[in-house]
Amino acid sequence: MYSIREALSAFKRAPLLTGLSAAMVGLALYVVGLFGLAAFNLGLALTSIEERVEVVVYLRDDVRQSEIDLALAELADIPDVARVRYVSKRDALERAQQDLPEFSELFGGADVNPLPQSLEVELRPGSRTREGVERVAADAGKYPFVEDVRYGQEWVDKLFTLRRIGAVSALVLGAAFFAVAALIIGTALRIAIFARRDEIYVMRLVGATNGFIRRPFLFEGAMAGMLGGIMAWLATWATYRGVYAFLFAVAWIPGVWVALGLAAGIAFGVLASGLAIRRYLREV
Amino acid sequence: MIKLSNVSKEYPKRGFALRDVSFQIQKGEFAFLMGHSGSGKSTTLRLIHMADRPTSGEVRVTGYSSDKMPDREIWKVRRRVGCVFQDFRLLPGRSAQENVSFALEVTGAPRKTIQPRAQRLLSQVGLAPKAGALVHEISGGEQQRVAVARALANDPFVLLADEPTGNLDDRATRGIVELFWDLNARGMAVLMATHDLELVRRYPNARVLELDQGRLVFDSNPT
Numbered sequence: 001m002y003s004i005r006e007a008l009s010a011f012k013r014a015p016l017l018t019g020l021s022a023a024m025v026g027l028a029l030y031v032v033g034l035f036g037l038a039a040f041n042l043g044l045a046l047t048s049i050e051e052r053v054e055v056v057v058y059l060r061d062d063v064r065q066s067e068i069d070l071a072l073a074e075l076a077d078i079p080d081v082a083r084v085r086y087v088s089k090r091d092a093l094e095r096a097q098q099d100l101p102e103f104s105e106l107f108g109g110a111d112v113n114p115l116p117q118s119l120e121v122e123l124r125p126g127s128r129t130r131e132g133v134e135r136v137a138a139d140a141g142k143y144p145f146v147e148d149v150r151y152g153q154e155w156v157d158k159l160f161t162l163r164r165i166g167a168v169s170a171l172v173l174g175a176a177f178f179a180v181a182a183l184i185i186g187t188a189l190r191i192a193i194f195a196r197r198d199e200i201y202v203m204r205l206v207g208a209t210n211g212f213i214r215r216p217f218l219f220e221g222a223m224a225g226m227l228g229g230i231m232a233w234l235a236t237w238a239t240y241r242g243v244y245a246f247l248f249a250v251a252w253i254p255g256v257w258v259a260l261g262l263a264a265g266i267a268f269g270v271l272a273s274g275l276a277i278r279r280y281l282r283e284v
Numbered sequence: 285m286i287k288l289s290n291v292s293k294e295y296p297k298r299g300f301a302l303r304d305v306s307f308q309i310q311k312g313e314f315a316f317l318m319g320h321s322g323s324g325k326s327t328t329l330r331l332i333h334m335a336d337r338p339t340s341g342e343v344r345v346t347g348y349s350s351d352k353m354p355d356r357e358i359w360k361v362r363r364r365v366g367c368v369f370q371d372f373r374l375l376p377g378r379s380a381q382e383n384v385s386f387a388l389e390v391t392g393a394p395r396k397t398i399q400p401r402a403q404r405l406l407s408q409v410g411l412a413p414k415a416g417a418l419v420h421e422i423s424g425g426e427q428q429r430v431a432v433a434r435a436l437a438n439d440p441f442v443l444l445a446d447e448p449t450g451n452l453d454d455r456a457t458r459g460i461v462e463l464f465w466d467l468n469a470r471g472m473a474v475l476m477a478t479h480d481l482e483l484v485r486r487y488p489n490a491r492v493l494e495l496d497q498g499r500l501v502f503d504s505n506p507t
Contacts, residue, residue, distance in 0.1 A: 208359060212392075
């Protein structure tokens with residue numbers, strides 16, 4: 001009770017200082033929020049490209065319908081596979097005429113359809129990795145009536161390299177921004193601790209326990225972290241609306257990310273104040 | 285009660301502040317700890333209050349040993365040992381009563397008892413009429429009385445006073461020392477550090493310990 005009261009009264013006693021601490025936390029978390037927004041949208045863009053990753057199994061012209069049915073059923077049973085579509089020679093021709101109108105004359109004029117029939121194998125979301133694609137391609141290539149298996153090795157490789165770079169930079173930059181946020185919270189709280197050094201001194205003098213001395217600062221850190229988190233959330237939302245309205249369409253980060261950001265703000269507030277007060281208590 | 289056994293304290297830059305000091309303070313005793321500036325008086329009091337640990341030797345305070353006491357439990361000693369200083373160390377911007385209440389509150393006194401106990405403590409030091417005054421509005425002698433009332437908050441068995449009259453005029457000095465004698469008459473031990481020889485001579489019944497360059501060079505009543 002004393003701890004909460006003291007933490008609240010610290011806010012009242014020095015609104016500028018605590019407001020500044022919260023604003024600094026907010027600023028640091030805002031940078032994290034912006035980065036999160038960019039990372040999330042980049043992730044969405046990569047996912048939409050990944051969704052187009054599929055394995056195309058070209059079949060020989062002399063394949064029997066029963067063999068096609070068997071391959072369809074067996075390939076669909078592979079855990080990595082979401083769906084298998086059969087594309088007949090005629091379907092392939094129609095699609096080519098639609099997709100490549102500049103060659104429509106060529107396709108239309110030929111007496112013999114040069115395009116092969118095929119099976120288009122769509123992968124499950126978790127399996128659209130290089131390994132997943134290669135696994136399915138190898139399984140499909142085992143059938144004797146398969147002419148060729150294609151999945152665009154080169155651009156699949158590039159896509160996954162890009163994904164990896166994205167993930168690593170998200171991890172490194174995210175960690176760096178969080179470290180900056182923690183440093184800022186720690187500094188702000190050290191100022192708050194310094195402002196109350198007389199009280200801390202008297203508490204130690206008369207025999208208050210370290211836990212008792214620490215608690216109001218932990219609450220204060222949590223409140224500064226939470227306030228900063230809310231500020232960062234609002235600022236990130238405003239930026240998102242601005243970008244959406246004036247620049248280009250972007251997606252808002254998932255609610256769980258927002259909740260995690262707020263929780264991280266509180267956790268960093270508590271952690272930073274805990275470290276700051278611990279260091280101070282060791283010094284006095 | 286308090287026992288220093290062959291206590292030395294060396295600071296990395298200053299060198300030895302205390303060398304091989306041994307003495308005991310018994311229950312209900314009144315002792316002056318004399319010496320010039322830098323003789324080791326404050327260091328001795330800090331060691332008894334366990335604000336510092338001896339480099340060698342042992343300080344025992346009501347069964348708590350400087351050798352075995354973990355840092356996290358030092359508060360137990362602090363509640364048994366009251367402390368006042370030359371510069372009072374009160375919380376500015378708060379009243380006399382708030383300063384005393386603060387000590388009670390942060391050491392876990394039940395909420396309902398805090399106000400009446402703070403008033404009783406201020407009465408004990410003769411400051412009840414000024415309980416509501418802000419500390420910067422009262423005289424130095426009165427501020428020191430507030431500090432004494434705060435030091436008594438946990439009903440300590442001993443009061444350590446580090447040059448408590450150093451900032452006071454003669455009249456206020458007498459008042460504070462008389463207050464200490466009054467507390468001593470009620471059973472509380474008092475160990476008061478001072479360099480004021482005239483003051484010590486006024487109280488011939490008190491035990492006198494004298495430090496010089498960190499060594500105990502005189503003890504009027506060794507126990």
